[in-house]
Amino acid sequence: MFAIQPPQQTAEPKSSKNCTPNILPCRIHHDGPVNSLDRYWTPVSDEKDKNLQTAYFRGRKLRGRWVQIPEGYEGVVASHTDREMPGTTDNASVSGEDAEQEEPVKILEKQATFGGYVVWGHEMIPAADDPFVKGVEEWVKFAEAMHIEHGQEEQAST
Template structure:
């Protein structure tokens, strides 16, 4: 299970615009990038365009629907702190589930703590020399799957009382 917590509850998280590049970079730490190496600009058609290591990239801005926000996270706690939080959560859950049969106990469930570093309302999906199309997994995830999930969880449809075809 994942649990997301804010780094500092007194300050609002930093705003950012993530860039999803069509490549794999085997580095997961900070980078001192300068405008010399990453300077996306709008072309004459209004699309984003940039060059990364000599390769031309075209970008598509994807805006999250109203009511949604994206979150950039990192692992929050050391192993000891995570274990301590997991133990505390397990104790609370056991107190809440005292009425449950002892045979139905699930083992300890590990809770991985993540820390919110920044959030975003839009991101950019980059493609090699072409704008990411509608079938791109990230574009589809926002434009199609969020709407599908909302429709599935919408109130008002009762499966037992729904008319079946042919009746």
């Protein structure tokens, strides 16, 4: 399990940045900043539909579809840390060899937030049933169904 926390304070405070993640139909063996990003990546919005974009990456045409994060939710870019949350339960009260050890809660540091992302396809706009396009909506519905309380479940079905 993970817990998301703001970055630890350094000499100068960091404010949470806003970004736009892009899901590209390729594998790039680089993880970090790129100098002169405009040289490599200049997406252009479609004149008819601002949710559609076109870009060229290494000479290949890519078509993109903007996917909005549902209202009430926020996308987060986080990085792993070696820190763990302090224990919240007392495992000493559970006795016996069958008692499961509770898995530690790892801390992720929040680097940026986003309200939507762009899914890219080779020369074609990703379809509405693309896993990355419909994935957020399905996961939100699934999470809401998992966290509905029993009394609310009966009200929702009526």
